[in-house]
Amino acid sequence: MVLRKEIRGRPAQGIIRDCRGRMVLAFATGLNIQTNVFAELFAIVKGLQMAREAGCTQLLIETDAKVVLQLIAKDTGAWHIQHLLTRLRILRRGITIVFSHVYREGNQPADYLANHACQLNTELVLTQAEGQLASLIRFDNLFPSFRF
Secondary structure (H helix, E strand, C coil): CEEEEECCECEEEEEEECCCCCEEEEEEEECECCCHHHHHHHHHHHHHHHHHHCCCCEEEEEECCHHHHHHHHHCCCCHHHHHHHHHHHHHHCCCEEEEEECCHHHHHHHHHHHHHHHHHCEEEEECCCCHHHHHHHHHHHHCCCCCC
16 A cells, blocks of 8 residues: 655655564655754654554664664754654653664665655655565665675
């Protein structure tokens, strides 16, 4: 299933996978003109909300934005992201979450979604991976990512 809504701006994206690395849901959405920090934090909040709705209770959340992980750990930030931190705090209740930093090379399926959403100027919600996204997820499950 694919849902699309017209958007413009910086993308926020994420992929929710099961314990075997198979995609459960994926999303990419535009945020008009926002900062990278806002986009990354928004993506984490949106992904957490979708994971809760899918019944997930144990999560590993990976991001390539170290500064966002620091903001989450401190639970404080600038006024324009404070509502996202509050929403994150509420969504975390009753769920076991481990946050982890990954380099962009280790996050290629999500990076693909961001680029794809920018080209289409649409909001995407996917329940099945197809084409290049499916290949990137399969590759990500089979091989470790390296950064030299």
